[in-house]
Amino acid sequence: MAANAQGVAEAPFVWHPSNTAEAWQLKQTFGAEGVFTAGGTLLRTQWESGLAAMPTHLINVGAIEELHRLGMDGESQTGHIGTMITLSEIRTSPLIHKNFPLLTEAARNIAAPSIRNLATIGGNVLSMVGDSIPALLLYDPVLHWHDGSNGLEEPLSEWLSTAAVHAAWKERLLIAVELAKPTLDTNTKRFVAYHKVGRRDAFTPSVITAAISLQLDPDHRLSDVRIALGGGQTIPSRLEAVEAFLTGKPADKKAITQVYGMILESFEPKGDAFVPVSYRKKAAANLIASELWKASR
Amino acid sequence: MKDSINPLSPLDTRAIPCTINGNDVSLHVPPAKRLLHVLRDDLAMTGTKRSCDIGRCGACMVMVDGAAVNSCLTMAYQCSGKSITTIEGVSAGGMDPIQRAFLEEGGFQCGYCTPGMIISVKALLDHNADPSPLEIEEALSGNICRCTGYGGIKRAVQRAIEWRKEGYESGND
Numbered sequence: 001m002a003a004n005a006q007g008v009a010e011a012p013f014v015w016h017p018s019n020t021a022e023a024w025q026l027k028q029t030f031g032a033e034g035v036f037t038a039g040g041t042l043l044r045t046q047w048e049s050g051l052a053a054m055p056t057h058l059i060n061v062g063a064i065e066e067l068h069r070l071g072m073d074g075e076s077q078t079g080h081i082g083t084m085i086t087l088s089e090i091r092t093s094p095l096i097h098k099n100f101p102l103l104t105e106a107a108r109n110i111a112a113p114s115i116r117n118l119a120t121i122g123g124n125v126l127s128m129v130g131d132s133i134p135a136l137l138l139y140d141p142v143l144h145w146h147d148g149s150n151g152l153e154e155p156l157s158e159w160l161s162t163a164a165v166h167a168a169w170k171e172r173l174l175i176a177v178e179l180a181k182p183t184l185d186t187n188t189k190r191f192v193a194y195h196k197v198g199r200r201d202a203f204t205p206s207v208i209t210a211a212i213s214l215q216l217d218p219d220h221r222l223s224d225v226r227i228a229l230g231g232g233q234t235i236p237s238r239l240e241a242v243e244a245f246l247t248g249k250p251a252d253k254k255a256i257t258q259v260y261g262m263i264l265e266s267f268e269p270k271g272d273a274f275v276p277v278s279y280r281k282k283a284a285a286n287l288i289a290s291e292l293w294k295a296s297r
Numbered sequence: 298m299k300d301s302i303n304p305l306s307p308l309d310t311r312a313i314p315c316t317i318n319g320n321d322v323s324l325h326v327p328p329a330k331r332l333l334h335v336l337r338d339d340l341a342m343t344g345t346k347r348s349c350d351i352g353r354c355g356a357c358m359v360m361v362d363g364a365a366v367n368s369c370l371t372m373a374y375q376c377s378g379k380s381i382t383t384i385e386g387v388s389a390g391g392m393d394p395i396q397r398a399f400l401e402e403g404g405f406q407c408g409y410c411t412p413g414m415i416i417s418v419k420a421l422l423d424h425n426a427d428p429s430p431l432e433i434e435e436a437l438s439g440n441i442c443r444c445t446g447y448g449g450i451k452r453a454v455q456r457a458i459e460w461r462k463e464g465y466e467s468g469n470d
Contacts, residue, residue: 011327011329012328012329013328014328014329014372014374016374040370040372040375041352041370044351044352044369044370044372045351045352048350048351049351054329058329060374062375088364108435111352111439112355112438112439112440113364113365113417113420113435113436113438113439114352114355114358114364114365114366114367114417114439115352115366115367115370115439117361117364117365117366118366118367118370118371118375
């Protein structure tokens with residue numbers, strides 16, 4: 001049971017804007033006293049643990065139709081995932097599974113179905129450490145925001161690199177995440193994998209979350225290598241140096257050994273009292289090395 | 298912007314309309330009040346259990362529009378227009394085959410987690426009459442039992458699947 005046995009005060013005003021402009025205007029009106037809310041699962045745990053105070057105003061964005069859109073543009077091969085799409089919808093969507101299979105697998109590994117029925121992709125992304133993020137990062141994700149003017153587009157990786165220190169994004173409303181479906185070069189096959197390593201694989205903050213996608217030609221040479229790591233309180237990121245190193249090489253013992261060393265050297269996870277940094281580094285290096293070995297077989 | 302101009306206020310609560318176990322109700326509660334407390338404290342429906350308060354244990358599981366959700370994470374305003382089923386609703390027409398299966402297969406000891414388990418199994422089987430062992434495990438991954446062990450629970454789910462296939466009806470007890 002949470003420490004505050006009677007629970008936090010449950011007395012905010014709850015606003016129900018019907019479009020993004022209204023929601024944004026409410027946020028401007030209330031400032032820090034107003035918080036956008038979707039599924040509310042993460043907010044509730046933050047209120048209960050004392051990490052955040054329950055605000056005076058909740059701005060429920062659930063009634064904004066635009067935020068519930070899930071679709072694929074056949075011409076540009078881009079997917080559009082509205083911020084209110086639940087993790088359960090992602091888990092079961094044939095469209096997501098067909099075009100962005102790592103995201104399906106990520107959703108399967110986040111919390112439990114009952115939480116996924118409430119929790120949204122928007123909330124998972126805006127947590128900055130959600131386990132959907134390593135999978136999303138492999139699909140060149142772009143965040144679409146409503147900022148009161150013409151809208152703002154921003155690569156997810158860019159936002160992640162500054163979100164923890166610059167809070168300006170909290171004034172904006174996330175509308176959607178746009179993903180690009182990877183193309184497959186002729187005469188190659190694609191290999192993808194997603195792993196979440198934790199004490200209870202579907203339910204606790206992970207030790208390491210890893211996503212990998214690559215192409216192999218008939219000579220087993222690698223191309224279009226994409227690797228992302230996160231887990232726990234680590235803000236996920238792509239391993240661009242490792243990706244560049246592997247491109248054009250066969251995934252042989254020599255290359256895998258070097259990648260193992262590169263990850264130990266360059267990956268900077270956040271440790272905690274239960275799982276130190278050194279363990280997380282080793283787990284990440286082992287995971288990526290083993291997937292490269294599997295891909296090469 | 299009609300709803301925005303007149304928000305659901307914690308002070309002057311407007312009714313939140315919803316259905317609980319098939320009955321139309323109007324909840325006169327603060328909009329951010331947890332569904333768990335609405336059920337247990339305001340409606341005296343104590344079959345839904347309170348434990349972790351953060352969506353980890355599954356003791357407070359209910360169905361909202363047929364999907365399992367943690368009532369400790371669900372706020373009252375999120376129930377507006379929704380159909381809520383609690384453990385009391387599952388057995389309203391007599392013992393559900395899922396409940397019977399838990400009894401016969403020893404799927405509980407202290408029983409505190411059992412209402413949540415039953416709800417999760419019902420949400421699963423209502424959508425997927427013949428789930429695989431992996432699908433059962435995933436569906437129950439948000440329900441923690443700390444005394445039975447999961448063997449009896451898994452047997453109970455399998456038995457419930459068989460009974461439902463055979464057309465076992467509620468109230469056969």
